[in-house]
Amino acid sequence: xxxxxxxxxxxxxxxxxxxxxxxxxxxxxxxxxxxxxxxxxxxxxxxxxxxxxxxxxxxxxxxxxxxxxxxxxxxxxxxxxxxxxxxxxxxxxxxxxxxxxxxxxxxxxxxxxxxxxxxxxxxxxxxxxxxxxxxxxxxxxxxxxxxxxxxxxxxxxxxxxxxxxxxxxxxxxxxxxxxxxxxxxxxxxxxxxxxxxxxxxxxxxxxxxxxxxxxxxxxxxxxxxxxxxxxxxxxxxxxxxxxx
Amino acid sequence: xxxxxxxxxxxxxxxxxxxxxxxxxxxxxxxxxxxxxxxxxxxxxxxxxxxxxxxxxxxxxxxxxxxxxxxxxxxxxxxxxxxxxxxxxxxxxxxxxxxxxxxxxxxxxxxxxxxxxxxxxxxxxxxxxxxxxxxxxxxxxxxxxxxxxxxxxxxxxxxxxxxxxxxxxxxxxxxxxxxxxxxxxxxxxxxxx
Numbered sequence: 001x002x003x004x005x006x007x008x009x010x011x012x013x014x015x016x017x018x019x020x021x022x023x024x025x026x027x028x029x030x031x032x033x034x035x036x037x038x039x040x041x042x043x044x045x046x047x048x049x050x051x052x053x054x055x056x057x058x059x060x061x062x063x064x065x066x067x068x069x070x071x072x073x074x075x076x077x078x079x080x081x082x083x084x085x086x087x088x089x090x091x092x093x094x095x096x097x098x099x100x101x102x103x104x105x106x107x108x109x110x111x112x113x114x115x116x117x118x119x120x121x122x123x124x125x126x127x128x129x130x131x132x133x134x135x136x137x138x139x140x141x142x143x144x145x146x147x148x149x150x151x152x153x154x155x156x157x158x159x160x161x162x163x164x165x166x167x168x169x170x171x172x173x174x175x176x177x178x179x180x181x182x183x184x185x186x187x188x189x190x191x192x193x194x195x196x197x198x199x200x201x202x203x204x205x206x207x208x209x210x211x212x213x214x215x216x217x218x219x220x221x222x223x224x225x226x227x228x229x230x231x232x233x234x235x236x237x238x239x240x241x242x243x244x
Numbered sequence: 245x246x247x248x249x250x251x252x253x254x255x256x257x258x259x260x261x262x263x264x265x266x267x268x269x270x271x272x273x274x275x276x277x278x279x280x281x282x283x284x285x286x287x288x289x290x291x292x293x294x295x296x297x298x299x300x301x302x303x304x305x306x307x308x309x310x311x312x313x314x315x316x317x318x319x320x321x322x323x324x325x326x327x328x329x330x331x332x333x334x335x336x337x338x339x340x341x342x343x344x345x346x347x348x349x350x351x352x353x354x355x356x357x358x359x360x361x362x363x364x365x366x367x368x369x370x371x372x373x374x375x376x377x378x379x380x381x382x383x384x385x386x387x388x389x390x391x392x393x394x395x396x397x398x399x400x401x402x403x404x405x406x407x408x409x410x411x412x413x414x415x416x417x418x419x420x421x422x423x424x425x426x427x428x429x430x431x432x433x434x435x436x437x
Contacts, residue, residue, distance in 0.1 A: 021395065054367070055373020055377065056374075056388050057392060058370060059389070060392075061301075061304045068271060068300050071271045
């Protein structure tokens, strides 16, 4: 192709576009490129077209980038919310479970080694039933509350609130094997919310007919169960009445 | 050889999705490649935001290559994306004349030149064209994008945009380009001859 013919190729956009978009064969592209080196006017025309196309491409890229970013952000937002809810829920469940388990097992451990009140934490009290094990405190004391032979139900009044607590006992032989800890001084208790109120089931090795049971609310937060001169003190921070 | 097969299979699905214009495939690829690219960029003076931006640009490059049918599937997509992102990041670093640690990674990509069109990115008139495109209505905007950016044929554009035939598209494209040039001229204060 002669120089004269080449001079005209930039006058038509139809020629410039395929050149810029690399749609020409290699030989032709090289001819055009070589010609541009010698033709200032042609070079300017090509450059203008090149800038126009570059601007369109830039717009296309930026728009696609913006759309990708938008999708990612909205996805992250959705995922973040879900993850946040799930992690909070999991943390709450784990916290409750951990506290419950720790207190459960520490009750057993402490019960073996030292006298103490059995302290129910709030979250434990919210359980509808609970195994507790406390050491019997072997101190005689003067009863200040209601005590009756084989009494099975007591009403405790704390201010305006009342709580019905019933006690029943079972022989140690009835104690589920998993709860047997082989120490006679340890009296496992099963605390349960029933339709009538709280029920404490105590396991003892005393003959049924010899059992005398009593219950006393010694403070807003403390309850003592008496079994034939023995006593088990339970404590619920915040009080017994109306707690379960 | 289960793993490579899985990747090839997964890649081909994503490539098909991109060919069909499904941008969700890019989001999926973004998710899959986020960690290595973040690691690459943050190891080389960049922030996590830089990494996100670079990865998005790599997605755009992939999209352009696949849609213009110039993408050759020679390695896993993740390899292509990593190499592209690395290239983009180091070019950007070099442009901003940041001090580079003389890593082999940097030297490795230094020879990968930008195309002439990419070199124009920051040119004033190019930026004006980009702005003018933002102001253009449809069908001109879509038509110009389909023709120049996605390199679709007149016939394809006619079908996609509901024109009677390729000749109608050709004539419309001419009008659209003229409108775009007028907009650009007005933006540059009439200095654009």
